[in-house]
Amino acid sequence: MEINGKHCQTIWVNKENNQLIQVFDQRFFPHKISVYDCVSSESIFFAIKEMVVRGAPLIGVAAAYGMYLACLEAKNQPNQNQYIISIAEKLKSARPTAVNLSWAVDYMLKELDSETEMDLKINKALLLATQLKNNDIAVCENMGNFGLEIIKKIAQQKTVSASGVNGTTVNILTHCNAGWLATVDWGTATAPIYKAFLAGIDVHVWVDETRPRNQGASLTAFELGQQGVKHTLITDNTGGHLMQHGMVDLVLVGTDRTTKNGDVANKIGTYLKALAAYDNNIPFYVAAPSSSIDFTISDGINTIEIETRDENEVKYVQGKLNNEIQSVLICPEKTPTLNYGFDVTPARLITGIITERGICNASEEGLKTLFNEKY
């Protein structure tokens, strides 16, 4: 996708120095567009933990490059394998909810295990990480193409049955940033939107601001604006009212972890939007690359560990003031807060799951039709 009219991806190997991994520093988007240099596995850990990069798919790819950097570092360690394993554990601990993270790290560990010579291990790690990156792009494009069909159908229905009240534009609500900034390119929930936009369908996106970190306001609104897709920023409180009044045709969100029976962990607040969609008979789809599906667990609500984050994320809001990035305190100094990062939307509220292999029902039976080998 594009920033200032130039095609970009969220993570890349520096052209002149292949021991340097670079990412956009998403902490200061949209006010400051800057690149963050990952010179070590430690800086990849920092980038994931502190949300320099975020979004389950991008976290996975970043962690894979972190394992590559760990291999480079291992050369100077007395016990190379032990070092690589310790970095793997550290990387996995950076964000507990996203399953892509441990998936990517474990995949790298397993694949690298067969290579005994360190230089070959390093070369293989770089190759594997880059494969994972390219695979992520392909996966997102596939989800985009499958999801496009859902939007096409709604557009056709609206054109046929147009009562005029809410026009023929397809209005899509999304929560948080499951955009290309959360992946390498295209995004998960946004891939169908970009595909529809490129196919000439009249789409408009309601962007939830997504407190406490405002990824909707700072990232989704930014990337849709850069692409020229019509959108409107709303507070997280607003979606229910819009749905009650026929102003939303489709809800499309991403996921950090989906269970084998279709429960979806995603950014806190997703569950509330799913309830509203269900109450108003509006289709609610989740774009879930299979790397984010955890085929080892069923009961999302009682099994998925929900990350609690720093209470200052609730107390302070970051934004631009006089061309600088500042944080303002929004409550009394001593007010206690609690900051859960995710919630779980039960499968019963979800219309369907969009994967790189197609769309299925949010249920064990549904997911089995696409991923039978996992069961």
Next chain:
Amino acid sequence: MEINGKHCQTIWVNKENNQLIQVFDQRFFPHKISVYDCVSSESIFFAIKEMVVRGAPLIGVAAAYGMYLACLEAKNQPNQNQYIISIAEKLKSARPTAVNLSWAVDYMLKELDSETEMDLKINKALLLATQLKNNDIAVCENMGNFGLEIIKKIAQQKTVSASGVNGTTVNILTHCNAGWLATVDWGTATAPIYKAFLAGIDVHVWVDETRPRNQGASLTAFELGQQGVKHTLITDNTGGHLMQHGMVDLVLVGTDRTTKNGDVANKIGTYLKALAAYDNNIPFYVAAPSSSIDFTISDGINTIEIETRDENEVKYVQGKLNNEIQSVLICPEKTPTLNYGFDVTPARLITGIITERGICNASEEGLKTLFNEKY
């Protein structure tokens, strides 16, 4: 209730000059505690429109004092009655959703109509406004006493059946500020909480921050802290997750307008919390003084006009930075936004309505048992 240990009310007539109405300027709470002088009906209009004062009950009382100031001003007008009527219309236009506003203004108009002599009209207006103020306090206390019984029952049940998982504390979630700052004293939704606290019941309040204006973070957290009531600030996205995990025993909110069949217009986002409470079988109560019940309408979703407010309220967040009150931009400069102030929670999701006459079902039959004379 108290500010810095001193008993206060939100609005009062200045002791030395009874032509001066004073209010706390709630725009800068909790960072700056200051008093706003209402020297004219115009400044009352400004105070309501710009949310120097807010909260349906307080708006009603402020408007009544605005009518008193209008009577004072009318003395110097060629057509006194016409002047008073024009101010009445203007005051009613300041906030379209709150029914208390038009109720209070119309009440004043009607009562003042019988008084032909201007000086007597002025005296009567001051008397009536002060009566409305005192009545608001009594109404809130009544709701507090009725609501206390609900909390008492939950506390007893939790003590008997204590599994230990979530303790015996009664956890109450509230949205926006339906606290004493939204009324003259006690509050609507908070009155039962304060009564329970004073009765020695172990209560804890989950405070929704309530974007876009953050009345939860800046007002509810402030007033509960001043009173010493345990509370935790959360983002508006968090309530659903808490309810899924047994961390909420009761939802208590206020209302700006309730229909005769129990549909409730309240701060945007209330509907989402009601859906979550319903989905998790958690009692959801609305504290509705009868002045906020509109007995002329039934269908809340299709009838109640929902105020849209300035889009900058979504784009900028106000808070404290270096001891000054500042606003930071949270999205790209040109991002379009839409800012609805309220939503409507359908009666079917509401466990009960707490009024100054008792508690009833959220239905025409329910409200009739308490307000038969209105039907």
